[in-house]
Amino acid sequence: MQIHDVRQSARAVAAAAIVLLVLGCGGGGGGGTPTAPPTGGGGGNGSSPATDITVQNNSFSPATTTVPVGSTVTWTWNSCTGDGYGGQACTDHSVVFDDGARTGSEVQSSGSFSSQFATAGTYNYHCSIHGTAMHGTVVVQ
Template sequence: MASAFVFASLSGCSSPEPEQAPAPVANQVTVKDRTYSPASITVDVGDTVTWLFDDGGMAHDVVADDKSFRSPLMTSNTFTHTFTEPGTYTYHCTPHPDMMGTVLVQG
C-alpha cells in the first residue's frame, strides 16, 4: 500500500516542458543594439518585411529614403511593409542616421 502511495505521489511530478523559442519570422529585420540585423535583405515582389523593435527601450524608426514607407518612432513592437515593386529600397533611423539598411526586391 505504501508503494502505491509513493507511486501516486510521484506520478504527478514531472519536469515542465522547456519553452520553445518562437519560430523566426520570414523576412524579419531585428532593430537592436543600434543596428538593423540583417542590414540587407532580399525578398520577392509581394513579400512583407517585418521589423522587430527590441533595443532595451531606445526609440527607433524605419524611414525609406525614397519616402515609400515610414514606421512610427518605437521602443518595442513590430512594423511591417509589403513591397509591391521591384527595386532597391534603402532606409535609415531618424534619431540615429548612422543606422542604415537595404531591402532588395526581386521581380
C-alpha cells in the same frame, strides 16, 4: 525413468536454445539498415528568404534583406537593455525610407512594423533618431 526424462528435457532445451541462437543471429544480421526515403520533391522551406529584420540598438539585422516581389517585411524592435538597476531601458528607433515615398514606422522602442513590397527595386532605409549611421536595405526582386 526420471533421470532419463530429465536428460531428454535437457537435450530439448539445448536444441531449442541453438535454434533460437540461429534464428536470432539470422534476424539480427539480415535486417539491413532501413533507409528513409527523401521526403517530398522540392524541400521548399529551406530556400525561403528571411523577411524578418530585427531593430536593435544602432543597427538593423540583417542589414540587407533580399525578398521576392510581393513579400511583406517585418521589423521587430529589440532595443531594450538592462538599465543597471534591475529594470530595462528601451531606446527609440524608426524605419524611414530614404526616398520618402514609402510610409515608414513610428519612432518607437518596442513592437513591430510591417511593409509590403509590390514592386522590384532597392529600398534603402534608416533610423530617424540615429541617422544614416543606422541604415539598412531591402532588395525586392
